Amino acid sequence: MDVSHILDNLNDEQRKAVASPSPHQLVLAGAGSGKTRVLVHRIAWLIEAEQASPFSILAVTFTNKAAREMRGRIDELLGQHHGGMWVGTFHGLAHRLLRTHWQEAGLVQDFHILDSDDQLRLIKRINRSLRIDDDKWPAKQCQWYINSQKDEGLRAANIDHFEDDYTKTMLQVYAAYEEACNRGGMIDFGEILLRAHELWLKNPQVLAHYQKRFKHILVDEFQDTNAIQYAWLRVLSGADNSLMVVGDDDQSIYGWRGARIENIQQFNVDFLDADIIRLEQNYRSTSTILKAANKLIENNQGRLGKNLWTEDGDGEQISLYEAFNEQDEARFVVDRIQDWFNSGNRRIDSAILYRSNAQSRELEDALLRVGMPYRIYGGHRFYERLEIKNALAYLRLLVNRDDDTAMERIINVPTRGIGGRTMENIRSIARDDASSLWKACAKCVNESLLSSRAANAVLAFMELIDNLNDGCDELELHEKVAHIINNTGLIQHHEKEGGEKARARVENLDELISAAGNFDDAELDEEFDIKSYAFLSAFLDQAALDAGESQASESEDAVQLMTLHSAKGLEFQLVFLVGLEEGLFPHKMSMDNITGLEEERRLCYVGITRAEKKLYISHAESRRMHGDVNLCRPSRFINEIPSELIDEVRLKSSVSRPSFGTTKLGTGLTRQMSGNIEVPQTELSLGQRVIHGKFGEGVILNYEGQGSSARVQVSFDDVGSKWLVLSYAKLEVLA
DNA sequence: AGTCCCCCCATTTTT
């Protein structure tokens, strides 16, 4: 077979990786160096050149989006869809194994997945029943503890007891939580991986089967794997199978959630014969941008070492803007995007990247003010929304009446007179009988264990669910969903909230019906009857494992706003990195230790390498955070970029820039101001020192409005900051 | 059961 089309259009290094004869490859793929390309071409190479069966291939990614993209590109390159190949996320694949081997994994057949919201609710309930002080040991903290232990592959029984309060309490909660999950047939995200790993260890015959099947394993974003994920891979690949891992140690930004950058080094130890291939040629950015990124990341210790280069030219200089405050920064960014748009570019090719979500507000305000369309990534994902989770909980009860998490969620939503008192009774009966809430409800009704009013309400609820069930039997999935939504009063319930929010919720419920209609079983080998409860079950699994895109309208030409973390893997012609200030980026929570600081630096590296053509970096001299104004020093990362690559932006008004004296802001710090933004139609500019007849001396912080309604915000030395209408306040400029 | 108010908190996020 002619396989030249697989190797054509690859560079030497990419080709070396794709056609590597070694059983193990470590591909260190720099940003924009064609890493997905290598994975996709490698798979095509295995199938077409080495005659590997698609059934023998397993490709793992971190996100569903990445898995879908890879799958699409493989099909495209091969010109057909190979069903037998497993391409998915760690969680998706592990889940698939557990569905098949539920018995060997020690699960019940109809186990269901607990998402982080369900998990937190469950922990809260457990803590209440254990009488654990929520102020001292917040449920969130317990959740974090449990998940981190699971990421490390540790169960409560495996953890050494120390007699300190913290470990003692956490272990108590962890153990009770494990028990509750087992009783209810629930597994959380960490448990999916842990069980899948234990499945290998406890069932040699199952392991042998999959080791024999998956001769070729490929892993994307390897630097993001945690301990359990790597252990799972290592065991599966065994002694004979081929394993290709692709990653970039310089883009490891998820250490805080268990990712182990050390897995890359460990790979070299575990597989001494591994072929190490560096992809350093970059096809994304200008030489200037790459030089900046290279120099910045050189400040990190213990790197495997990589230097990005391009055949492209230098391109534009990086622009650095020193804003007076966060509003000025936002205004600057929006102005630049307008210029860019007005010179014939698309907004969708520009992105504003920030360290923390809170920074988006100012940017949004500025964008709204000029009426520029934008899209914010992040926030609530579709299947995590309240109204969607409520509807799904009804569906879950149809599949399994003993699903306590679902019961807890909707037994009184919409309100039907089953309050906290009644629930306490039901819970305690369930606890005593070690039964589910549903069974406890039945018992309460049959044996008259509740007041008649409560009993009636409970009975009505149970009848509602049973009737829904009967009405659903012969319906297709989307009809089932519609049936539930229309017959539970959920719409009216959410409408009652009123306002924009209510409208959005009702719309989302509609969208859920379409989502059910679109649900396809492309990734499942089994044939499903779309009217069956098994199909409904598969849909619910999918909803738990794939949170869904947060916003649907992708078509609009809008500026992209997102955190640096969510920008990983994306690229834009024009990129703004905003808020480069000490304490914000690097963030103060991560800057006091070298590990944290280096991860922040990698985050900055990720940000810089998102830019294809032009990069703007900005920082503000003062920024309002949690209510009060802080003075900010420029981020050390700015100094780590060679100054010859940077042009400092001076706005045109800087020619007539007023001179500033040494000013004092409310914080008591003394510093040199260098603002240069003029308040329109006045002689004033931001940062300027002024005097007011009544309030005394101060500094101009901000302005808004024009003409007679123009106002300025002044931070007075003695009385704090005030907004003044210019036409009334007689402000005198101080030299 | 629902509303209101106060207090507390405040990186990053996927599954």
Added chain:
DNA sequence: TGGGGGGACT
């Protein structure tokens, strides 16, 4: 500054 959660009050 502002959002969310929990408790108290109606």
